[in-house]
Amino acid sequence: DTAVSQTPKYLVTQMGNDKSIKCEQNLGHDTMYWYKQDSKKFLKIMFSYNNKELIINETVPNRFSPKSPDKAHLNLHINSLELGDSAVYFCASSHTSGGGGISYEQYFGPGTRLTVT
Amino acid sequence: AQKVTQAQTEISVVEKEDVTLDCVYETRDTTYYLFWYKQPPSGELVFLIRRNSFDEQNEISGRYSWNFQKSTSSFNFTITASQVVDSAVYFCALSDAARGANSKLTFGKGITLSVRP
Numbered sequence A: 001d002t003a004v005s006q007t008p009k010y011l012v013t014q015m016g017n018d019k020s021i022k023c024e025q026n027l028g029h030d031t032m033y034w035y036k037q038d039s040k041k042f043l044k045i046m047f048s049y050n051n052k053e054l055i056i057n058e059t060v061p062n063r064f065s066p067k068s069p070d071k072a073h074l075n076l077h078i079n080s081l082e083l084g085d086s087a088v089y090f091c092a093s094s095h096t097s098g099g100g101g102i103s104y105e106q107y108f109g110p111g112t113r114l115t116v117t
Numbered sequence B: 001a002q003k004v005t006q007a008q009t010e011i012s013v014v015e016k017e018d019v020t021l022d023c024v025y026e027t028r029d030t031t032y033y034l035f036w037y038k039q040p041p042s043g044e045l046v047f048l049i050r051r052n053s054f055d056e057q058n059e060i061s062g063r064y065s066w067n068f069q070k071s072t073s074s075f076n077f078t079i080t081a082s083q084v085v086d087s088a089v090y091f092c093a094l095s096d097a098a099r100g101a102n103s104k105l106t107f108g109k110g111i112t113l114s115v116r117p
Helices: B097-102
Strands: A004-007 A010-013 A019-025 A031-037 A043-050 A053-057 A064-070 A073-078 A087-094 A112-116 B003-005 B010-014 B019-021 B024-026 B033-039 B046-052 B059-061 B064-069 B074-079 B088-095 B105-107 B111-116
Touching: A004 A087, A010 A019, A019 A031, A019 A087, A019 A112, A031 A073, A043 A064, A043 A073, A043 B105, A053 A064, A073 A087, B003 B088, B003 B105, B010 B019, B019 B111, B024 B074, B033 B074, B046 B059, B046 B064, B074 B088
Parallel strands: A010 A112, B010 B111
Antiparallel strands: A004 A019, A019 A073, A031 A043, A031 A087, A043 A053, A064 A073, A087 A112, B003 B024, B019 B074, B033 B046, B033 B088, B059 B064, B064 B074, B088 B105, B088 B111
């Protein structure tokens, strides 16, 4: 029944490790996103994918690599984790915004709290 | 560049009081969308409303109402007769709809609302 799901919910790891976060949506959307929420609750987009194609890459370090095996999944792999990567990562999905000027609401997953020690 | 300003950082009210959360936005686009999201203490992000730039009608949904004024670039959110369950961080967001699949949400910094019994 869950619309957008993420695993794991919590991730604690040491600096230098590599980790992945998985995201799946069952809403039939064709655009998916990754956001980072820092300790001050500020939300910033990292990536968006439309039909498995990378659309937005917001100057994220290339240690972060998203992968979309199909429209319903968008995973995030992070190499060589750093202390500053500690944050909550949210996956979201929406219908594709139309070129005619329609923007659709995004539905968010429950978030993954990443702690790097 | 797009910008969303939520000047209030924290608001505390007593249950049953009315409270208004302010949102001011900046954009050069003529077509855009505005959103409000709620993030309760449990951490998920819940979509509340979407409004496009051509529709200045106010909207009411139960105890929630939204006032969109293009003349002042504001999209304010009022909760009438607040309840403890309204305690959350509320985010206003702006989407550059004309960019189609490249459109993205720009979030404000959020307002932490505490409703005391």
